[in-house]
Amino acid sequence: MTSTPLPPIMFEPLVRTALLEDLGRAGDLTTNAIVPVDASATMMLAARQAGVVAGLDIAALAFRIIDPATVITVARPDGSGVSPGEIIATVRGPARALLTAERTALNFLCHLSGIATTTAQVVEAIHGHKARIVCTRKTTPGLRALEKYAVRAGGGGNHRFGLDDAVLIKDNHIAIAGDIRTAIERARDSVGHMVRIEVEVDTLDQLDIALAAGVDAVLLDNMSLDQLAQAVAMVGGRAMTEASGRVTPETAPAIASTGVDLISIGWLTHSAPILDIGLDCA
Known part of the structure; x- marks a missing residue:
């Protein structure tokens, strides 16, 4: 490649x-x-x-x-x-x-x-599935651009490069905002029309709320295989689906088989x- x-x-x-x-x-x-x-x-x-x-x-x-x-x-x-x-x-x-x-x-x-x-x-491990392997912001300070380049050289893709190129609403943002809908609405009112909004969810109930509020992508954090498959069905193509948590070359094929669009892995850059x-x- x-x-x-x-x-x-x-x-x-x-x-x-x-x-x-x-x-x-x-x-x-x-x-x-x-x-x-x-x-x-x-x-x-x-x-x-x-x-x-x-x-x-x-x-x-x-x-x-x-x-x-x-x-x-x-x-x-x-x-x-x-x-x-x-x-x-x-x-x-x-x-x-x-x-x-x-x-x-x-x-x-x-x-x-x-x-x-x-x-x-890891890319080879999920060959035949539509899911793509992407890295995260868990990079060596000062080397992010180089490490994300190396992920691309290995056939993977990149998640956001920093805090300034996409919105990723995580659990602490939601806790401080009060609820998922409020966090999403504040983000949508603040950022430009070219900026995508993704929200991290831990449960299918949270996913339902996020979808109702309208998001571009959902990060399905540490869900079981059954939950991931249900989540993909619930989304129904309305948003990008990203699985994260406990991903290894051994577990990646089963995660990919649930139909998610992306599988994000922090250790590609911080522990390879x-x-x-x-x-x-x-």
């Missing part, structure tokens, strides 16, 4: 900050002491386990910031599946630059590829293990 690249302006500040964090006040003491300033090298980015690649442009930028003479030749672009030992990209250039940027590049690449890999596993990728001399 191919993935539309992120504009560099969205990640360059993050890469520069990460490099500065690593270089500190004196630079790469080890590399500068051992490697001649005019030495060049060719290294291979290779997968050490099966997975899906994401973050190559970000890793490449880390090398190029240290030395623009670095050249990266991509063999398996973002969104590609890789097998253990498979070459993802070749990195050529000044040896000092390659060694200095190595850890920063791999930190981004392994983390984002891990998210893409985990997403792809890295994909082990190495950088070694050719």
Whole structure:
């Protein structure tokens, strides 16, 4: 699966900050002491386990910031599946630059590829159902755009990016507003006509109230499979249905079989293990 690249302006500040964090006040003491300033090298980015690649442009930028003479030749672009030992990209250039940027590049690449890999596993688990796997706002502070990009590279979709692009009325909003209808009406009177309104419900009675008040989507939180199936029937296409809570690759197929439109999973971004990728001399 191919993935539309992120504009560099969205990640360059993050890469520069990460490099500065690593270089500190004196630079790469080890590399500068051992490697001649005019030495060049060719290294291979290779997968050490099966997975899906994401973050190559970000890793490449880390090398190029240290030395623009670095050249990266991509063999398996973002969104590609890789097998253990498979070459993802070749990195050529000044040896000092390659060694200095190595850890920063791999930190981004392994983390984002891990998210893409985990997403792809859940997407594959529900293959054949109409439901789509989406992530949430449970992201690493500062890395949201990158982590949500990695979810897309793995074949998933994105829920709202922040508090400012959609209304999601949750239990605490309802508690403070007094009831579901009041919360929905206040939201509708406040936001622009292009903004969608979603409300979280825990019971079918709450769902009935939300539907009567008129919403664009309903988040069916921690419902049983029977409740989810009943909820989908009650909605009858009047709103988008989203299941959330206790979703795993093992439980996802049964959840998808209830007919929900979306399955949202927070751990795709906050708990996905890295994909082990190495950088070694050719």
